[in-house]
Amino acid sequence: MGRVTTDVTGVPVPHHMDWPDLPVKQQPSWDDPTELAEVLATIAHYPPLVFAGEADILRERLAAASQGQAFVLQGGDCAETLSGVTGPNIRDRIKTILQMAVVLTYGAGMPIVKIGRMAGQFAKPRSADVETRDGVTLPAYRGDMVNGFEFTPESRRHDPKRLLRAYHASTATLNLVRGFTTGGFADLRSVHMWNKGFLSGPAQARYEQMAREIDRAMRFLDASGVAEAEELRRVEFYAAHEALVLDYERAMVRRDSRTGRPYDTSAHFLWVGERTRDLDGAHIDFISRVHNPVGVKLGPTATRDDVLALLDKLDPEREPGRLTFITRMGAERIGDVLPALLESVRDEAGSVTWVCDPMHGNTFTSPGGYKTRRFDDVVAEVRGFFAAHQQVGTWAGGIHVELTGNDVTECVGGVSPIDLDDLGLRYETLCDPRLNHQQSLEMAFQVAEMLEQGER
Numbered sequence: 001m002g003r004v005t006t007d008v009t010g011v012p013v014p015h016h017m018d019w020p021d022l023p024v025k026q027q028p029s030w031d032d033p034t035e036l037a038e039v040l041a042t043i044a045h046y047p048p049l050v051f052a053g054e055a056d057i058l059r060e061r062l063a064a065a066s067q068g069q070a071f072v073l074q075g076g077d078c079a080e081t082l083s084g085v086t087g088p089n090i091r092d093r094i095k096t097i098l099q100m101a102v103v104l105t106y107g108a109g110m111p112i113v114k115i116g117r118m119a120g121q122f123a124k125p126r127s128a129d130v131e132t133r134d135g136v137t138l139p140a141y142r143g144d145m146v147n148g149f150e151f152t153p154e155s156r157r158h159d160p161k162r163l164l165r166a167y168h169a170s171t172a173t174l175n176l177v178r179g180f181t182t183g184g185f186a187d188l189r190s191v192h193m194w195n196k197g198f199l200s201g202p203a204q205a206r207y208e209q210m211a212r213e214i215d216r217a218m219r220f221l222d223a224s225g226v227a228e229a230e231e232l233r234r235v236e237f238y239a240a241h242e243a244l245v246l247d248y249e250r251a252m253v254r255r256d257s258r259t260g261r262p263y264d265t266s267a268h269f270l271w272v273g274e275r276t277r278d279l280d281g282a283h284i285d286f287i288s289r290v291h292n293p294v295g296v297k298l299g300p301t302a303t304r305d306d307v308l309a310l311l312d313k314l315d316p317e318r319e320p321g322r323l324t325f326i327t328r329m330g331a332e333r334i335g336d337v338l339p340a341l342l343e344s345v346r347d348e349a350g351s352v353t354w355v356c357d358p359m360h361g362n363t364f365t366s367p368g369g370y371k372t373r374r375f376d377d378v379v380a381e382v383r384g385f386f387a388a389h390q391q392v393g394t395w396a397g398g399i400h401v402e403l404t405g406n407d408v409t410e411c412v413g414g415v416s417p418i419d420l421d422d423l424g425l426r427y428e429t430l431c432d433p434r435l436n437h438q439q440s441l442e443m444a445f446q447v448a449e450m451l452e453q454g455e456r
Protein backbone atom coordinates (compact mmCIF):
# COMPACT_ATOMS: atom_id res chain seq x y z
CA MET A 1 0.00 0.00 0.00
CA GLY A 2 1.24 3.46 -0.81
CA ARG A 3 3.88 2.14 -3.20
CA VAL A 4 2.10 3.44 -6.26
CA THR A 5 0.85 6.98 -6.30
CA THR A 6 0.06 9.52 -8.97
CA ASP A 7 1.67 12.82 -9.78
CA VAL A 8 -0.39 15.99 -9.74
CA THR A 9 -1.71 15.36 -13.22
CA GLY A 10 -3.09 11.99 -12.16
CA VAL A 11 -0.60 9.81 -14.02
CA PRO A 12 0.52 6.83 -11.93
CA VAL A 13 4.22 7.01 -11.08
CA PRO A 14 6.31 4.55 -9.11
CA HIS A 15 6.54 5.60 -5.50
CA HIS A 16 9.71 4.90 -3.56
CA MET A 17 7.89 5.06 -0.29
CA ASP A 18 7.68 1.81 1.47
CA TRP A 19 5.87 2.82 4.62
CA PRO A 20 7.70 1.32 7.59
CA ASP A 21 5.90 -0.95 9.99
CA LEU A 22 5.82 1.23 13.11
CA PRO A 23 3.64 1.28 16.20
CA VAL A 24 0.40 3.00 15.32
CA LYS A 25 -2.48 4.23 17.45
CA GLN A 26 -6.12 5.12 16.88
CA GLN A 27 -6.53 3.24 13.60
CA PRO A 28 -9.78 1.68 12.37
CA SER A 29 -10.21 -2.10 12.47
CA TRP A 30 -11.44 -2.53 8.91
CA ASP A 31 -13.15 -5.90 8.66
CA ASP A 32 -12.77 -6.56 4.94
CA PRO A 33 -9.15 -6.39 3.67
CA THR A 34 -10.15 -7.03 0.05
CA GLU A 35 -12.63 -4.19 0.06
CA LEU A 36 -10.08 -1.95 1.80
CA ALA A 37 -7.43 -2.69 -0.84
CA GLU A 38 -9.89 -1.88 -3.65
CA VAL A 39 -10.92 1.38 -2.03
CA LEU A 40 -7.33 2.47 -1.44
CA ALA A 41 -6.33 1.63 -5.02
CA THR A 42 -9.23 3.79 -6.22
CA ILE A 43 -8.26 6.70 -3.99
CA ALA A 44 -4.61 6.43 -5.02
CA HIS A 45 -5.69 7.02 -8.62
CA TYR A 46 -8.08 9.87 -7.91
CA PRO A 47 -6.95 13.45 -8.51
CA PRO A 48 -5.24 15.34 -5.71
CA LEU A 49 -7.44 17.67 -3.67
CA VAL A 50 -4.76 20.34 -3.37
CA PHE A 51 -1.61 21.19 -5.26
CA ALA A 52 1.92 21.12 -3.94
CA GLY A 53 2.45 24.72 -5.03
CA GLU A 54 -0.45 25.86 -2.85
CA ALA A 55 1.00 24.02 0.14
CA ASP A 56 4.31 25.78 -0.53
CA ILE A 57 2.62 29.18 -0.45
CA LEU A 58 1.00 28.28 2.86
CA ARG A 59 4.44 27.37 4.19
CA GLU A 60 5.59 30.91 3.35
CA ARG A 61 2.55 32.38 5.11
CA LEU A 62 3.23 30.27 8.19
CA ALA A 63 6.85 31.37 8.11
CA ALA A 64 5.64 34.98 8.28
CA ALA A 65 3.49 34.06 11.31
CA SER A 66 6.50 32.47 13.01
CA GLN A 67 8.26 35.82 12.77
CA GLY A 68 5.40 38.01 13.95
CA GLN A 69 4.51 39.26 10.47
CA ALA A 70 1.19 37.45 10.15
CA PHE A 71 -1.32 35.71 12.42
CA VAL A 72 -2.97 32.34 11.80
CA LEU A 73 -6.69 31.75 12.17
CA GLN A 74 -7.48 28.07 11.92
CA GLY A 75 -11.08 27.04 12.53
CA GLY A 76 -13.91 24.68 11.77
CA ASP A 77 -15.90 21.73 13.03
CA CYS A 78 -14.58 19.28 15.56
CA ALA A 79 -15.80 16.53 13.25
CA GLU A 80 -17.22 17.24 9.82
CA THR A 81 -20.05 14.93 8.87
CA LEU A 82 -21.08 13.61 5.47
CA SER A 83 -24.65 14.84 5.96
CA GLY A 84 -23.28 18.26 6.98
CA VAL A 85 -21.74 18.82 3.54
CA THR A 86 -24.40 21.28 2.39
CA GLY A 87 -24.13 24.69 0.75
CA PRO A 88 -25.55 26.63 3.71
CA ASN A 89 -23.35 24.84 6.26
CA ILE A 90 -20.17 25.45 4.31
CA ARG A 91 -21.14 29.03 3.48
CA ASP A 92 -21.84 29.88 7.12
CA ARG A 93 -18.54 28.45 8.32
CA ILE A 94 -16.69 30.38 5.62
CA LYS A 95 -18.58 33.56 6.49
CA THR A 96 -17.75 33.09 10.17
CA ILE A 97 -14.05 32.61 9.44
CA LEU A 98 -14.01 35.57 7.02
CA GLN A 99 -15.68 37.75 9.65
CA MET A 100 -13.23 36.67 12.34
CA ALA A 101 -10.35 37.30 9.96
CA VAL A 102 -11.58 40.82 9.21
CA VAL A 103 -11.92 41.56 12.91
CA LEU A 104 -8.40 40.28 13.52
CA THR A 105 -6.92 42.11 10.53
CA TYR A 106 -8.54 45.31 11.68
CA GLY A 107 -7.20 44.86 15.21
CA ALA A 108 -3.80 43.45 14.44
CA GLY A 109 -3.10 45.41 11.27
CA MET A 110 -1.37 42.41 9.78
CA PRO A 111 -2.24 39.62 7.36
CA ILE A 112 -4.37 36.80 8.72
CA VAL A 113 -3.58 33.33 7.40
CA LYS A 114 -6.97 31.64 7.02
CA ILE A 115 -7.04 27.88 7.41
CA GLY A 116 -10.21 25.80 7.70
CA ARG A 117 -10.51 22.65 9.77
CA MET A 118 -12.52 21.52 6.79
CA ALA A 119 -12.67 19.46 3.62
CA GLY A 120 -11.17 16.41 5.34
CA GLN A 121 -11.78 16.60 9.10
CA PHE A 122 -13.81 13.38 9.05
CA ALA A 123 -11.90 11.20 11.55
CA LYS A 124 -11.55 11.44 15.33
CA PRO A 125 -9.22 9.88 17.87
CA ARG A 126 -11.17 8.59 20.87
CA SER A 127 -10.37 8.01 24.53
CA ALA A 128 -12.19 4.66 24.50
CA ASP A 129 -12.50 2.09 21.73
CA VAL A 130 -16.05 1.19 22.65
CA GLU A 131 -19.22 2.82 23.88
CA THR A 132 -21.83 1.17 26.07
CA ARG A 133 -25.49 2.20 26.14
CA ASP A 134 -28.14 0.33 28.15
CA GLY A 135 -25.88 -2.69 28.47
CA VAL A 136 -25.06 -2.81 24.74
CA THR A 137 -21.39 -2.27 23.80
CA LEU A 138 -20.37 -1.21 20.29
CA PRO A 139 -17.28 0.38 18.70
CA ALA A 140 -16.95 4.08 19.51
CA TYR A 141 -17.84 6.60 16.82
CA ARG A 142 -14.55 7.57 15.09
CA GLY A 143 -15.79 10.07 12.54
CA ASP A 144 -17.77 9.64 9.32
CA MET A 145 -14.64 8.54 7.45
CA VAL A 146 -14.64 5.39 9.60
CA ASN A 147 -18.13 4.61 10.94
CA GLY A 148 -21.56 6.11 11.61
CA PHE A 149 -22.80 7.88 14.74
CA GLU A 150 -26.03 5.89 14.90
CA PHE A 151 -25.77 3.34 17.71
CA THR A 152 -26.29 0.11 15.75
CA PRO A 153 -23.80 -2.66 14.92
CA GLU A 154 -24.09 -1.96 11.17
CA SER A 155 -23.51 1.77 11.55
CA ARG A 156 -20.59 1.39 13.98
CA ARG A 157 -18.78 -1.10 11.72
CA HIS A 158 -15.50 0.30 10.36
CA ASP A 159 -16.52 0.46 6.72
CA PRO A 160 -13.75 1.03 4.08
CA LYS A 161 -16.28 2.51 1.62
CA ARG A 162 -16.54 5.48 3.96
CA LEU A 163 -13.02 6.47 2.86
CA LEU A 164 -14.36 7.02 -0.65
CA ARG A 165 -17.30 9.00 0.68
CA ALA A 166 -14.95 11.15 2.73
CA TYR A 167 -12.83 11.81 -0.35
CA HIS A 168 -15.88 12.90 -2.37
CA ALA A 169 -17.25 14.99 0.50
CA SER A 170 -13.87 16.72 0.83
CA THR A 171 -13.84 17.40 -2.90
CA ALA A 172 -17.32 18.91 -2.84
CA THR A 173 -16.48 21.03 0.20
CA LEU A 174 -13.23 22.29 -1.23
CA ASN A 175 -14.90 23.11 -4.53
CA LEU A 176 -17.41 25.36 -2.79
CA VAL A 177 -14.75 26.85 -0.52
CA ARG A 178 -12.69 27.78 -3.56
CA GLY A 179 -15.81 29.27 -5.16
CA PHE A 180 -16.65 31.34 -2.11
CA THR A 181 -13.15 32.58 -1.49
CA THR A 182 -12.13 33.42 -5.03
CA GLY A 183 -15.42 34.01 -6.88
CA GLY A 184 -16.42 37.40 -5.49
CA PHE A 185 -18.10 36.35 -2.22
CA ALA A 186 -14.98 37.21 -0.22
CA ASP A 187 -14.68 40.70 -1.76
CA LEU A 188 -14.00 43.15 1.06
CA ARG A 189 -16.98 45.15 -0.21
CA SER A 190 -19.12 42.29 1.13
CA VAL A 191 -18.17 42.67 4.81
CA HIS A 192 -21.79 43.59 5.65
CA MET A 193 -23.20 40.68 3.74
CA TRP A 194 -21.10 38.18 5.73
CA ASN A 195 -22.98 39.30 8.85
CA LYS A 196 -26.40 38.58 7.35
CA GLY A 197 -28.43 35.45 8.05
CA PHE A 198 -27.12 34.95 11.58
CA LEU A 199 -29.06 35.57 14.78
CA SER A 200 -28.25 39.08 15.89
CA GLY A 201 -26.47 39.73 19.15
CA PRO A 202 -23.88 42.05 20.69
CA ALA A 203 -20.98 40.60 18.69
CA GLN A 204 -22.86 41.00 15.40
CA ALA A 205 -23.70 44.61 16.32
CA ARG A 206 -20.07 45.32 17.09
CA TYR A 207 -19.10 43.73 13.81
CA GLU A 208 -21.64 45.86 11.94
CA GLN A 209 -20.04 48.99 13.38
CA MET A 210 -16.60 47.86 12.23
CA ALA A 211 -17.98 46.88 8.80
CA ARG A 212 -19.27 50.44 8.36
CA GLU A 213 -15.77 51.77 8.95
CA ILE A 214 -14.33 49.31 6.45
CA ASP A 215 -17.02 50.34 3.96
CA ARG A 216 -16.00 53.96 4.32
CA ALA A 217 -12.38 53.04 3.75
CA MET A 218 -13.35 51.01 0.67
CA ARG A 219 -15.31 53.92 -0.77
CA PHE A 220 -12.24 56.08 -0.23
CA LEU A 221 -10.07 53.52 -2.04
CA ASP A 222 -12.64 53.24 -4.85
CA ALA A 223 -12.74 57.01 -5.24
CA SER A 224 -8.94 57.10 -5.28
CA GLY A 225 -8.91 54.51 -8.04
CA VAL A 226 -6.78 52.03 -6.08
CA ALA A 227 -9.47 49.54 -5.08
CA GLU A 228 -9.03 47.19 -7.99
CA ALA A 229 -6.34 45.13 -6.28
CA GLU A 230 -7.01 41.39 -6.45
CA GLU A 231 -6.25 41.14 -2.70
CA LEU A 232 -9.45 43.07 -1.99
CA ARG A 233 -11.59 40.76 -4.11
CA ARG A 234 -10.45 37.30 -3.10
CA VAL A 235 -8.81 35.64 -0.13
CA GLU A 236 -6.34 32.84 0.24
CA PHE A 237 -7.97 30.03 2.16
CA TYR A 238 -6.31 26.76 3.06
CA ALA A 239 -7.68 23.35 4.05
CA ALA A 240 -6.40 21.35 7.00
CA HIS A 241 -7.31 18.30 9.06
CA GLU A 242 -5.76 15.85 11.48
CA ALA A 243 -3.68 13.24 9.66
CA LEU A 244 -5.21 10.38 11.59
CA VAL A 245 -6.37 7.53 9.35
CA LEU A 246 -3.09 6.60 7.75
CA ASP A 247 -4.63 4.31 5.11
CA TYR A 248 -6.37 7.36 3.66
CA GLU A 249 -3.51 9.82 4.05
CA ARG A 250 -0.98 7.46 2.47
CA ALA A 251 -3.28 6.84 -0.48
CA MET A 252 -3.47 10.60 -1.02
CA VAL A 253 0.30 11.07 -1.33
CA ARG A 254 1.33 12.31 -4.77
CA ARG A 255 4.63 13.43 -6.19
CA ASP A 256 4.98 17.07 -7.07
CA SER A 257 5.60 17.05 -10.81
CA ARG A 258 7.94 20.06 -10.43
CA THR A 259 10.30 18.63 -7.85
CA GLY A 260 9.49 14.94 -7.45
CA ARG A 261 8.84 15.48 -3.74
CA PRO A 262 5.92 13.70 -2.07
CA TYR A 263 3.01 15.73 -0.69
CA ASP A 264 -0.10 14.58 1.12
CA THR A 265 -2.62 16.09 -1.29
CA SER A 266 -5.63 15.53 0.99
CA ALA A 267 -5.05 19.01 2.48
CA HIS A 268 -2.62 21.90 2.43
CA PHE A 269 -1.78 21.49 6.12
CA LEU A 270 -1.90 18.31 8.17
CA TRP A 271 -1.44 17.96 11.88
CA VAL A 272 -0.83 15.05 14.20
CA GLY A 273 -2.88 15.02 17.39
CA GLU A 274 -1.95 14.82 21.03
CA ARG A 275 -2.84 11.12 21.21
CA THR A 276 -0.73 10.01 18.24
CA ARG A 277 2.36 12.20 18.41
CA ASP A 278 4.78 9.48 19.61
CA LEU A 279 8.18 10.28 18.19
CA ASP A 280 8.73 6.74 16.95
CA GLY A 281 5.16 6.11 15.90
CA ALA A 282 3.69 5.87 12.43
CA HIS A 283 1.95 9.27 12.46
CA ILE A 284 5.05 11.34 13.08
CA ASP A 285 6.93 9.17 10.61
CA PHE A 286 4.21 9.85 8.02
CA ILE A 287 4.29 13.63 8.29
CA SER A 288 8.09 13.58 8.38
CA ARG A 289 8.01 12.16 4.82
CA VAL A 290 5.65 14.61 3.15
CA HIS A 291 6.55 18.14 2.20
CA ASN A 292 3.39 19.93 3.28
CA PRO A 293 3.61 22.34 6.16
CA VAL A 294 2.72 20.18 9.17
CA GLY A 295 1.67 20.62 12.77
CA VAL A 296 1.80 18.69 16.02
CA LYS A 297 -0.53 19.21 18.97
CA LEU A 298 1.19 19.61 22.34
CA GLY A 299 -0.77 18.94 25.52
CA PRO A 300 0.24 19.78 29.10
CA THR A 301 2.45 16.70 29.46
CA ALA A 302 4.73 17.68 26.56
CA THR A 303 8.36 18.11 27.61
CA ARG A 304 11.29 20.11 26.26
CA ASP A 305 12.79 16.84 25.04
CA ASP A 306 9.59 16.01 23.14
CA VAL A 307 9.60 19.40 21.48
CA LEU A 308 13.25 19.30 20.46
CA ALA A 309 13.04 15.73 19.21
CA LEU A 310 9.95 16.57 17.13
CA LEU A 311 11.68 19.62 15.73
CA ASP A 312 14.73 17.57 14.70
CA LYS A 313 12.62 14.85 13.16
CA LEU A 314 10.09 17.01 11.34
CA ASP A 315 12.17 20.02 10.45
CA PRO A 316 15.83 19.01 10.34
CA GLU A 317 16.61 21.82 7.87
CA ARG A 318 14.87 24.42 10.08
CA GLU A 319 12.77 25.55 7.14
CA PRO A 320 10.55 28.47 8.19
CA GLY A 321 6.87 27.57 8.02
CA ARG A 322 7.44 23.82 7.85
CA LEU A 323 6.53 23.04 11.48
CA THR A 324 3.75 24.43 13.62
CA PHE A 325 3.28 23.47 17.26
CA ILE A 326 -0.36 23.73 18.27
CA THR A 327 -0.50 23.96 22.05
CA ARG A 328 -3.61 22.83 23.95
CA MET A 329 -2.66 22.99 27.59
CA GLY A 330 -5.81 24.18 29.37
CA ALA A 331 -6.27 27.66 30.82
CA GLU A 332 -4.97 26.57 34.22
CA ARG A 333 -1.83 24.84 33.04
CA ILE A 334 -0.60 27.00 30.18
CA GLY A 335 1.26 29.52 32.34
CA ASP A 336 3.22 26.74 34.08
CA VAL A 337 3.99 24.58 31.08
CA LEU A 338 4.32 26.68 27.93
CA PRO A 339 7.18 29.08 28.79
CA ALA A 340 9.69 26.25 29.24
CA LEU A 341 8.70 24.74 25.90
CA LEU A 342 9.04 28.09 24.17
CA GLU A 343 12.47 28.59 25.73
CA SER A 344 13.60 25.23 24.40
CA VAL A 345 13.18 26.42 20.81
CA ARG A 346 13.78 30.13 21.30
CA ASP A 347 17.19 29.88 19.71
CA GLU A 348 15.58 28.29 16.69
CA ALA A 349 13.36 31.37 16.37
CA GLY A 350 11.81 31.68 12.98
CA SER A 351 11.70 27.99 12.34
CA VAL A 352 8.65 27.12 14.45
CA THR A 353 5.18 28.64 14.28
CA TRP A 354 3.32 28.55 17.61
CA VAL A 355 -0.46 28.35 17.48
CA CYS A 356 -2.87 28.13 20.43
CA ASP A 357 -5.75 25.66 20.47
CA PRO A 358 -7.69 26.92 23.50
CA MET A 359 -10.41 24.28 23.13
CA HIS A 360 -9.04 20.82 23.82
CA GLY A 361 -7.48 21.49 27.21
CA ASN A 362 -10.68 23.01 28.60
CA THR A 363 -13.29 20.32 28.11
CA PHE A 364 -15.50 19.10 30.95
CA THR A 365 -18.77 17.23 31.26
CA SER A 366 -21.81 19.18 32.43
CA PRO A 367 -24.09 17.81 35.17
CA GLY A 368 -26.53 17.03 32.32
CA GLY A 369 -23.91 14.82 30.63
CA TYR A 370 -22.82 17.15 27.79
CA LYS A 371 -19.15 17.62 26.91
CA THR A 372 -18.67 21.36 27.01
CA ARG A 373 -16.20 24.23 27.42
CA ARG A 374 -16.47 27.61 29.10
CA PHE A 375 -16.02 30.58 26.80
CA ASP A 376 -14.05 32.34 29.55
CA ASP A 377 -11.60 29.45 29.84
CA VAL A 378 -11.08 29.51 26.08
CA VAL A 379 -10.27 33.23 26.14
CA ALA A 380 -8.12 32.79 29.26
CA GLU A 381 -6.00 30.17 27.54
CA VAL A 382 -5.35 32.50 24.59
CA ARG A 383 -4.39 35.21 27.07
CA GLY A 384 -2.01 32.78 28.80
CA PHE A 385 -0.57 31.87 25.41
CA PHE A 386 0.15 35.52 24.59
CA ALA A 387 1.60 36.08 28.06
CA ALA A 388 3.95 33.10 27.75
CA HIS A 389 5.27 34.37 24.43
CA GLN A 390 5.76 37.84 25.81
CA GLN A 391 7.63 36.42 28.80
CA VAL A 392 9.99 34.34 26.67
CA GLY A 393 10.34 36.70 23.71
CA THR A 394 8.82 34.47 21.04
CA TRP A 395 5.92 35.15 18.66
CA ALA A 396 2.36 34.04 19.33
CA GLY A 397 1.56 32.90 15.80
CA GLY A 398 -2.17 32.22 15.81
CA ILE A 399 -5.21 30.41 17.13
CA HIS A 400 -6.88 27.10 16.28
CA VAL A 401 -10.55 26.93 17.22
CA GLU A 402 -13.42 24.47 16.94
CA LEU A 403 -16.31 26.55 15.66
CA THR A 404 -19.40 26.55 13.51
CA GLY A 405 -21.47 29.23 11.80
CA ASN A 406 -24.59 27.58 13.21
CA ASP A 407 -26.49 28.70 16.26
CA VAL A 408 -25.57 25.74 18.44
CA THR A 409 -25.51 25.54 22.24
CA GLU A 410 -22.37 23.52 22.91
CA CYS A 411 -20.01 25.85 24.82
CA VAL A 412 -21.19 27.81 27.87
CA GLY A 413 -20.78 31.56 28.40
CA GLY A 414 -20.24 34.43 26.00
CA VAL A 415 -21.96 37.82 25.87
CA SER A 416 -25.34 36.24 25.13
CA PRO A 417 -24.60 33.62 27.73
CA ILE A 418 -25.40 29.97 27.27
CA ASP A 419 -25.88 28.29 30.65
CA LEU A 420 -25.20 24.69 31.57
CA ASP A 421 -28.98 24.14 31.47
CA ASP A 422 -29.17 25.45 27.88
CA LEU A 423 -26.77 22.89 26.43
CA GLY A 424 -29.51 20.47 25.39
CA LEU A 425 -31.30 23.07 23.26
CA ARG A 426 -29.14 22.73 20.14
CA TYR A 427 -26.27 20.42 20.97
CA GLU A 428 -25.38 19.14 17.49
CA THR A 429 -21.71 18.15 17.51
CA LEU A 430 -20.98 14.45 17.19
CA CYS A 431 -17.79 14.75 19.22
CA ASP A 432 -16.49 17.91 20.91
CA PRO A 433 -18.28 21.22 21.60
CA ARG A 434 -17.76 24.16 19.21
CA LEU A 435 -18.10 27.90 19.58
CA ASN A 436 -21.25 29.11 17.81
CA HIS A 437 -21.29 32.10 15.47
CA GLN A 438 -21.81 34.68 18.23
CA GLN A 439 -19.09 33.19 20.44
CA SER A 440 -16.66 32.91 17.51
CA LEU A 441 -17.05 36.57 16.61
CA GLU A 442 -16.75 37.57 20.23
CA MET A 443 -13.59 35.54 20.54
CA ALA A 444 -12.16 37.30 17.47
CA PHE A 445 -12.86 40.70 19.05
CA GLN A 446 -11.13 39.67 22.26
CA VAL A 447 -8.08 38.29 20.44
CA ALA A 448 -7.97 41.40 18.23
CA GLU A 449 -7.80 43.51 21.40
CA MET A 450 -4.93 41.40 22.70
CA LEU A 451 -3.11 41.90 19.40
CA GLU A 452 -3.88 45.60 19.37
CA GLN A 453 -2.56 46.03 22.88
CA GLY A 454 0.63 44.32 21.85
CA GLU A 455 0.08 41.44 24.28
CA ARG A 456 1.70 39.26 21.68
Ligand SMILES: O=C[C@H](O)[C@H](O)COP(=O)(O)O
Pocket: 078, 124, 125, 126, 127, 128, 360, 431, 432
Ligand atom coordinates in the same frame (compact mmCIF):
# COMPACT_ATOMS: atom_id res chain seq x y z
O1 LIG B 1 -11.41 16.13 19.43
C1 LIG B 1 -10.68 15.50 20.18
C2 LIG B 1 -10.92 14.09 20.54
O2 LIG B 1 -11.27 13.36 19.42
C3 LIG B 1 -12.01 14.03 21.51
O3 LIG B 1 -11.79 14.97 22.52
C4 LIG B 1 -12.08 12.66 22.08
O4 LIG B 1 -13.21 12.61 22.82
P1 LIG B 1 -13.51 11.41 23.82
O5 LIG B 1 -12.65 11.62 25.03
O6 LIG B 1 -14.97 11.58 24.10
O7 LIG B 1 -13.21 10.14 23.12
Ligand SMILES: C=C(OP(=O)(O)O)C(=O)O
Pocket: 078, 125, 242, 272, 273, 274, 275, 297, 328, 360
Ligand atom coordinates in the same frame (compact mmCIF):
# COMPACT_ATOMS: atom_id res chain seq x y z
C1 LIG C 1 -8.29 15.54 18.53
C2 LIG C 1 -8.01 16.82 18.47
O1 LIG C 1 -7.21 17.48 19.28
P1 LIG C 1 -6.08 16.94 20.26
O2 LIG C 1 -5.20 16.05 19.46
O3 LIG C 1 -5.41 18.18 20.68
O4 LIG C 1 -6.78 16.25 21.37
C3 LIG C 1 -8.63 17.70 17.45
O5 LIG C 1 -8.14 18.83 17.26
O6 LIG C 1 -9.61 17.27 16.85
